[in-house]
Each structure stands twice: as C-alpha cells, then as structure tokens.
Amino acid sequence: MNKYMRKDLQFYKPYHSPIKPYEIKVDANESPYPHHEAFVEHMKQWMKNKDNITRYPDTDAVLLRRRIAKHYEIYNVHEENVICGVGSDQIIDIIIKVFVEPGETILAPTPSFSMYKLGGLLNHAYVHEYALDDAFHYDIPALLDLIEFEAPKLVFLCTPNNPTGGLLDRASIIQVLDKAKCPVVIDEVYAEFSGETMLDLFEKYPNMIILRSFSKAYGLAGLRTGYAIANKEMIDTLYIGKPPYNLSNYSQEASIFVLDHHEFYMDQVQAIKKEREIMKKHLETLPFVEKVYESETNFLLIKVDRTGIQKLLEEKLILIRDYPPTGNLAGCIRITIGTSEENQRILEKLREV
Numbered sequence: 504m505n506k507y508m509r510k511d512l513q514f515y516k517p518y519h520s521p522i523k524p525y526e527i528k529v530d531a532n533e534s535p536y537p538h539h540e541a542f543v544e545h546m547k548q549w550m551k552n553k554d555n556i557t558r559y560p561d562t563d564a565v566l567l568r569r570r571i572a573k574h575y576e577i578y579n580v581h582e583e584n585v586i587c588g589v590g591s592d593q594i595i596d597i598i599i600k601v602f603v604e605p606g607e608t609i610l611a612p613t614p615s616f617s618m619y620k621l622g623g624l625l626n627h628a629y630v631h632e633y634a635l636d637d638a639f640h641y642d643i644p645a646l647l648d649l650i651e652f653e654a655p656k657l658v659f660l661c662t663p664n665n666p667t668g669g670l671l672d673r674a675s676i677i678q679v680l681d682k683a684k685c686p687v688v689i690d691e692v693y694a695e696f697s698g699e700t701m702l703d704l705f706e707k708y709p710n711m712i713i714l715r716s717f718s719k720a721y722g723l724a725g726l727r728t729g730y731a732i733a734n735k736e737m738i739d740t741l742y743i744g745k746p747p748y749n750l751s752n753y754s755q756e757a758s759i760f761v762l763d764h765h766e767f768y769m770d771q772v773q774a775i776k777k778e779r780e781i782m783k784k785h786l787e788t789l790p791f792v793e794k795v796y797e798s799e800t801n802f803l804l805i806k807v808d809r810t811g812i813q814k815l816l817e818e819k820l821i822l823i824r825d826y827p828p829t830g831n832l833a834g835c836i837r838i839t840i841g842t843s844e845e846n847q848r849i850l851e852k853l854r855e856v
C-alpha cells in the first residue's frame with residue numbers, strides 16, 4: 504500500500520505509545536491525583552441531558568473560551584483571543600498548517616517536545632532543530648543568528664521545556680519576539696507549575712502565540728483539551744485551520760468545571776512541587792545518578808550512568824520514560840512526579856537497581 508504514499512513519508516515510523524500494564528505510571532507528565540469530589544456527579548448530571556451526547560458540540564467552544572478568558576481577565580484576555588483544540592497537539596498542527604508552506608522553515612528546539620518536528624514533517628515543512636546547550640539552556644545569541652540566517656516562517660520556544668524542565672527567561676523571549684519576522688509559539692503547557700507566563704504581553708506582540716493545556720495541572724489528559732491565546736487577528740487566522748467540531752462536548756464541559764474549581768487543582772500543583780523537590784534530593788543520593796536537572800514542571804530529567812533502568816522498573820509495573828542511547832538525551836530518564844506514596848515506591852525500586 505505504501506507505494507501510493509507520499510514519498511517523504513515512506514520511511515517514516517508512525518507514533519505509537521503501546522498500553523502497558525502498570526501500577527505506577529510516571530512516563531507522560533500526567534496528574535497522579537483524583538479529581539475534585541464534585542467532578543463525577545457534575546458530569547453525570549450533565550450527561551442526563553441527552554442532547555449533550557447526541558448533538559455535535561459547539562464548534563467554537565464559546566462557553567469554554569469565555570471561561571478561559573474570564574480566568575485570565577487580569578491579562579485582558581477576551582473570548583476572541585482564545586482558540587481551543589484537541590490537546591495543544593492539535594493547536595500545534597493548526598499553527599503549522601496556516602503559516603508554513605511546503606518546504607518552508609520551522610525552527611524548533613532540541614531536545615524538546617516531539618510534536619513540533621512531527622507536525623512540521625506531516626505538513627511538508629522543513630524543521631530546523633536548534634540545539635539547547637550542554638546544560639540544556641537556550642543559546643539565545645545562536646538562535647537570533649539562526650533567525651536572521653534562515654528567515655523561518657515559524658519559531659517554537661518551549662518554557663518550561665519538556666523534557667529538560669528548565670525555564671527560558673522573559674528578556675530572551677522578548678529578544679526572539681522582536682527578532683522574528685514570523686509567528687513565535689511560546690509553549691507554556693507547564694506554566695501552572697512554573698508560575699511564569701508571557702500572557703501580559705500578548706497584545707504588545709501580535710506575532711506571539713501562547714500554548715496552554717488542561718492535560719497537566721488540571722488532570723484532563725484523557726479528555727484532550729488544549730488552547731492558544733493570542734491577539735484577535737492571530738486567532739482569526741488560526742481558525743482557518745481548525746477542523747469543525749474538533750473538541751467534544753464532554754471535554755468542553757469538564758474543562759469549564761476544572762477552571763471553576765481552579766484553587767483545588769492549584770493545591771495539587773503545590774503538592775507536586777513539594778514532592779518534586781523531595782524526590783530530587785533523594786534521587787541525588789543514588790549512586791548511579793549523575794545529575795538531576797532543575798525543574799519548573801511536574802517531572803524530573805535525570806542523567807544516569809546505568810542502562811536498562813526503564814526496563815527493570817517496567818518489570819515491576821512502574822512506567823518511566825527513557826531516551827535512545829545516542830543523541831542529546833543519551834543516558835537520561837524522565838520521571839513524572841507521582842503521589843507521595845508512589846514516589847516512595849519508585850525510590851525503593853530504584854535503590855534495588
């Protein structure tokens with residue numbers, strides 16, 4: 504069948520993430536905590552209205568966008584400044600679709616989130632991956648030179664960065680926004696953990712798109728709600744690439760619920776941050792751990808001098824993330840912060856490695 508396929512995709516391996524049995528799942532930066540006690544009852548009542556299930560959703564997700572805007576009213580965000588997608592993954596795809604023509608250049612950091620590259624490839628773009636330095640910091644002078652040289656059609660910045668966990672400072676982001684003659688995506692999917700955002704500048708920089716998600720701090724990874732905030736003209740443009748009825752009714756309703764209970768979820772964020780620092784200290788005492796990177800997220804990147812840790816933990820039904828033995832993440836593993844009990848269990852098993 505692949506003789507009929509696009510030539511550039513013939514040797515491409517599809518993205519799979521096989522379901523594995525687990526007792527502790529700390530491989531995908533999801534929330535380990537249960538939802539607010541009123542969540543299930545709320546959704547149950549909501550489902551009693553059959554039209555919520557039998558009818559197509561509001562394609563413009565008006566109520567959710569209004570709720571997001573209200574949440575960020577201190578930044579002067581309005582409904583017209585928000586677009587919702589099936590995860591921020593879909594927004595990444597939409598952004599590339601509307602701004603990048605075949606063969607044009609996207610600048611994306613490496614190591615970073617894999618969807619920038621995948622989205623570029625599937626949309627016929629040329630993805631130039633610019634490397635973070637050896638300590639996994641952005642090399643801003645090099646990036647500014649690259650922007651000058653490549654004249655890209657789109658630039659991605661990820662802060663805090665996945666999988667390295669570190670933040671990019673505001674002054675550097677502003678330098679990139681000033682330099683780039685194209686849209687710049689600031690992926691802030693972990694911003695609830697870092698407390699840092701560029702939202703206050705979205706009106707000043709019409710080329711800035713801020714990406715956010717309900718998958719991490721709000722524990723809705725299974726429902727796939729992501730969104731972007733930008734100035735009206737930018738959002739109107741992104742709408743051109745948005746598939747109709749993309750976000751399910753259920754996801755829209757659940758996302759409104761978690762924003763209505765924001766404080767509850769932010770308490771969970773505080774707990775994760777506390778656990779993260781405890782976990783970091785314990786990990787640093789393990790003999791095979793070379794370095795635990797500073798993190799402003801719900802995960803830790805750990806450099807180890809031992810191979811096979813992921814496999815060993817998998818046998819004990821603990822799922823973590825590891826990386827190929829070559830490349831800039833060689834020797835690294837990534838562990839999402841779990842509940843206190845889960846973290847203790849992980850440490851116990853790691854001590855046996």
Ligand SMILES: Cc1ncc(COP(=O)(O)O)c(C=O)c1O
Pocket residue numbers: 531532589590591592593616661664665690692715716717718724727728729
């Ligand atoms: C940096 C970053 N951006 C975007 C996403 C996508 O999030 P979602 O599609 O679940 O909103 C992830 C998921 O892990 C991520 O780490």
